[in-house]
Amino acid sequence: MxxxxxxxxxxxxxxxxxxxxxxxxxxxxxxxxxxxxxxxxxxxxxxxxxxxxxxxxxxxxxxxxxxxxxxxxxxxIATPSGGMSTLLRLQVAAQGFPLDDVVRTRLLLEDAVVADLARQPRPDLDAALRVLHAMDADALTPSEFLALDAQLHLALAEAGGNSVVAAMMAGLRTSIESYVQQGVTAITDWSAMTDVLRAEHRAIVTAISRGDADAARGLVHAHITGYYTAAGLTRPTPPVD
The missing domain is CATH 1.10.10.10 (Winged helix-like DNA-binding domain superfamily/Winged helix DNA-binding domain)
Structure with a gap:
């Protein structure tokens, strides 16, 4: 640059x-x-x-x-469709949300997303797997990696089939990226952190694939709170009951 x-x-x-x-x-x-x-x-x-x-x-x-x-x-080859277009426009407003509110909202939404996906007989995880593959590239910058991270979570929300939840996650995308980017400088070994995040992502997708809703919920909670805590952005949050 x-x-x-x-x-x-x-x-x-x-x-x-x-x-x-x-x-x-x-x-x-x-x-x-x-x-x-x-x-x-x-x-x-x-x-x-x-x-x-x-x-x-x-x-x-x-x-x-x-x-x-x-x-x-x-x-x-495609354009944002339906309500997703409207919520993409709301991302600018979402950047002003308090961090604690963003984290709590992510936990509420993504807990429901992974549990619902795990209960589906054949969840469509193709889009999420494509993002996972893209995140394996060695040349990704931290900004690029975290943008794909946010896209992975959005892909899971869209796969769940609940258009309201997917739209809310789309609207929060910029806000989520903004906060996770802030934590990069506090992480001394970024390479080790990306290894951890990749492993956590794959564990979540694996739990969904095998239909283990409880494991998927626990994994996504630990994944979200773990990064924010490691980056010094927020205090640890108790697991969702």
Whole structure:
């Protein structure tokens, strides 16, 4: 990242493209501006553009291809749908929520999400597994990793089939990212932390897959509170009954 560039400049790119998708200026089949043009237009480095595009690709909104010619670059393959579009717009307001309220709300929502998923005969975890795979990449920056982390939790909420819960998680996405990003500097060994988070994510998905609702609830509670505590953002929270 160029010297002096804001650490979260990639968020500017992500939000710029999301606004274009939500407002209809971009739709399926449209090609995004080049990395160079986006970087110049938004005043960020090309590395920030690449981070934002990678997150959008994992979210299933764009497809990227390397090389040259008409099939290269990034093309839109989907747009946020229904109530999700409205709640994406509320993310800006959600950034002002108190941290304790965000944590408690996450625990309430995600406890219900994983329990409901575990009780389904065949939960659709394909989107969550794609994000898990993307999070295994060695070259991820902390910002990129945590953006994918938030997307994983959203993917689980969407898989649960409760549109209200999924919409609430979508609305909290930016707020969640904002707070977890704050804790990165307090974690002395980020590589070890990513190993822990990856293992916890896979344990949650495994518990859901085998239909163990109680284990999934306990694991997601420990996962959420464990990171906030390790990052010095909040006190440990008692397990959900």
């Amino acid at each position: 160029p010297a002096g560039q804001p650490a979260r400049a990639w968020r500017l790119v992500l939000e710029h493209i999301e606004r274009d998708l939500l407002d209809g200026r971009l739709g399926p089949g449209d090609r995004l501006a080049s990395e160079r043009d986006l970087a110049a237009d938004l005043g960020v480095g090309r590395s920030s553009v690449r981070e934002a595009l990678r997150v959008l690709e994992v979210m299933g909104l764009i497809r990227t291809a390397t090389g040259s010619g008409p099939q290269s670059g990034a093309i839109v």
